[in-house]
Amino acid sequence: MGFRRMGWHELLWVGRLLVLMQLLHGVFGWGKDGHFAVCKIAEEYLTKDALATVKELLPDSARGDCHDTAGHKDRCVTGAIFNYTKQLFSAYQGYSPQLSYNLTEALMFLAHFIGDVHQPLHVGFLGDLGGNTITVSWYRRKTNLHHVWDTMIIDSAVKTLYGSDLATMIQAIQRNITDAWSNDVSSWKNCGHNQTVCPNVYASESVRMACKFAYRNATPGSTLEDEYFLSRLPIVEKRLAQGGIRLAAVLNRLFNSEVKIAQA
């Protein structure tokens, strides 16, 4: 339903953003489906101004090469979020007339990292590289815990619970946003002291969830099956929802023409 309501034009920016994001090699974080879900959820909540700016920043020409140095910039996800928010803020809130940043890249990285900081193991412990060195079996497949959280939980959910259709999963999450979680959404969006973005808040939530859900009962060599899958999936779905809502909120704050006038 969510897709049908939307014109091809609206879908286009998500597509472009994803094409660019997929070119980021070696970045830990949600897999392709997770990022798609976050962008898709965000899209519904963008203001007209924000959507217009997002489209403007993602022209066809933006399909070009996107170097993989992103993997190295990524060492500190909260720092990267502040960095790219600041670049977009100074460009769009009129503080810096000279545009020395590539704002297309800034938007792309910002969207990417806001998604990733919501993956609990993205900010897991450095000693195990966020679960990358914890070898586990996901049902009969050998993998590592980080990959389980990036990709496998979402994959298995799409295949076994959502008729192999990612769009159906996204719609289920969207229904919760307007229903079961509707009272929480405004607190997800808010950052204290009128900050544009608050990655430290998102990251500390992730750390708590990593301890409480991701690492628990997932010792090296363990086999993770239904019990782990079904108890962790709701966490993953809520984090995708929060990532999408917050991405939209941040872009709406950045690309809000009223703020520009008020501060001028």
Ligand SMILES: *[C@@H]1O[C@H](CO)[C@@H](O)[C@H](O)[C@H]1NC(C)=O
């Ligand atoms: C900005 O980055 C995008 C994506 O990497 C690239 O396609 C575009 O050419 C860059 N623009 C400028 C002005 O360098």
Ligand SMILES: *[C@@H]1O[C@H](CO)[C@@H](O)[C@H](O)[C@H]1NC(C)=O
């Ligand atoms: C901030 O962005 C610039 C590119 O615009 C990049 O060179 C730098 O590595 C980034 N720093 C962080 C911490 O992400």
Ligand SMILES: *[C@@H]1O[C@H](CO)[C@@H](O)[C@H](O)[C@H]1NC(C)=O
């Ligand atoms: C929807 O919310 C309920 C209640 O919090 C939760 O049990 C369920 O897993 C959620 N479903 C999705 C798709 O997020």
Ligand SMILES: *[C@@H]1O[C@H](CO)[C@@H](O)[C@H](O)[C@H]1NC(C)=O
């Ligand atoms: C946040 O912004 C609103 C309106 O712009 C202002 O009234 C309020 O005092 C600000 N709050 C803080 C904590 O800065």
